[in-house]
Amino acid sequence: EGADFHQHTIRDGRRETSYTAFVKPVLHRRNLTVMRKTRVLRILVERGEATGVEILQGDRRHVIRARREIVVSAGSLNSPHLLMLSGIGEGRMLAAQGIAVARDLPGVGRNLQDHWFGPMIWEVTRGSSYNDALRGLGKYVEGVKYLLARRGLLALSVSASAVFARSSDALAQPDLQMVLRPVSYTFHPKGAVMVDGFPGVSAGVVLLNPGSRGHVSLRSPDPLAAPAFQPNYLSDPDDGRRTVLGLRRMREIMSRDPVAARVVAERLPGPAVQEDGALLEHIRAHGNCGWHQVGTCRMGRDALSVVDPRLRVHGIGRLRVADGSVMPTITSGNTNAPCIMIGEKAADMIRQDALPRRDTS
Ligand SMILES: Cc1cc2nc3c(=O)[nH]c(=O)nc-3n(C[C@H](O)[C@H](O)[C@H](O)COP(=O)(O)OP(=O)(O)OC[C@H]3O[C@@H](n4cnc5c(N)ncnc54)[C@H](O)[C@@H]3O)c2cc1C
Incomplete structure (x- = not known):
């Protein structure tokens, strides 16, 4: 064909990353904080809305509250893991691990393609x-x-x-x-x-x-334990x-x-x-x-989809997923540029949908 x-x-003989291309040039912005060596342990969900994240920095745990919304972009292997740890996933599997179910979404983690x-x-x-x-x-x-x-x-x-x-x-x-x-x-x-x-x-x-x-799938409720692939x-x-x-x-x-x-x-x-x-x-x-894993938080409107066409997690307010995991089917070529496109498109939709600020005090 x-x-x-x-x-x-490639820039100056080195593989360009989305961090060096998109984030580094705007690090000076007052509305941007990048936290290094920080791991998100779970998303806090209260009354059907995502309200914040629990993070681990060094050996200390903190909670960060979100005024508008939370966007999960942890990649196709970690985004579904993070949702499951937060009580969003197949109800029976979560309950078996002792995790309180915030939303029974059986498609979380399924449909893995590479x-x-x-x-x-x-x-x-x-x-x-x-x-x-x-x-x-x-x-x-x-x-x-x-x-x-x-x-x-x-x-x-x-x-x-x-x-x-x-x-x-x-x-x-x-x-x-x-x-x-x-x-x-x-x-x-x-x-x-x-x-x-x-x-x-x-x-x-x-x-x-x-x-x-x-x-x-989830092997343990401990957020530091790897999920099963x-x-x-x-x-x-x-x-x-x-x-x-x-x-x-x-x-x-x-x-x-x-x-x-x-x-x-x-x-x-x-x-x-x-x-x-x-x-x-x-x-x-x-x-x-190929390290092209996609599809584990699939976009759609059926019972096994996880996000809607505007990347909002079904049934949970103020929560989106924006990474390769939302692809319903894998692209007919390498996945890096399509994932960047998903990020670009997500940014547009987040601005268009701008939610009212919530009081986090
Ligand atoms: C070795 C390798 C080579 C590749 N080569 C190519 C190539 O040549 N061409 C191509 O098109 N594609 C290539 N790919 C695929 C491409 O890199 C991916 O498709 C793309 O990066 C996926 O983007 P993403 O945003 O979905 O996830 P990622 O790029 O994986 O981003 C997820 C980010 O979330 C972070 N994260 C995960 N969990 C947490 C947590 N709990 N708390 C905080 N942060 C977290 C991760 O550290 C990571 O930075 C390659 C992938 C690999 C691994």
Whole structure:
């Protein structure tokens, strides 16, 4: 359908964060306070309205009262956790943990979605990969270039470009993304990521609209205890089937000129892996998640949705969620820019809806 270089959020050789882009430039504003090393433990709900948050700073707990409203933006794994700790979630699960139910909302934590990447590696001709420049002495040269001038290979993203394709001609839009990297590396069991010892390029094949759904649930009423995450990657058989088709398509691309002239051999999964079952096993065993978790406080109007189209939590006043968790379905591409868009849109809606101030004295 299309192939192009990826767009990146890089400034001066560093990945830009939403904090450096949006918050840091306005830190001087009198109506903004940023509290570092502070954790929100729960939202206080009184008579069906969110009234404040309990926070932990160092080893001290405080309560901050909200005059207008509270916006939860703790991400798709932590926003549902925070709601559950505050009594908003599936009533039975909360009661089993001894948490008083403020609102029985069974959709909180459900509908967890992410992208699962199937990895591929090719050995290529010398000069067709960055690997040589990132090993041995070259690694130090790149390190110095980066430290002195924020330039060189370390100032780039490894994911250089992408192809979007359809797993079937019957589909109206692409459901596969192949992320291409002019480097190849291997994740070692102890956690190290090592550039391969041969000139290599790699790809991550990802199904953009998986049918698999996972969930986040409460394991303990202690806000400092992690919740349980069950991502259920590839649990929908169609997800595996379509990702396998993506791997095959990628092989096809790499077998055609002009790129074929640069390929020496497929290293992963390797030419011996041909059957659908074996390719799927490879994707399961060697794949990795995209860190694109979304959907756990889904927007909608049905019984399993959590927020309405203006991001207000159903049945609780003065409380919104604004982050990736509100997406009903995962985006057909990476999630960072869409999450920033959700923040922008939320800001507009909060201003449009401006609630009267409440007396917090
Ligand atoms: C390693 C990694 C690599 C990624 N690479 C890419 C990429 O290349 N391109 C792309 O498009 N997307 C990428 N993503 C995904 C992208 O970063 C996310 O989709 C996006 O940041 C989600 O935004 P969010 O606002 O929903 O949540 P987050 O960005 O996760 O923000 C939630 C914030 O809430 C804070 N928080 C959580 N709980 C509490 C609490 N109880 N009290 C106080 N604060 C709390 C967290 O510290 C965090 O700062 C990557 C993600 C990861 C983890």
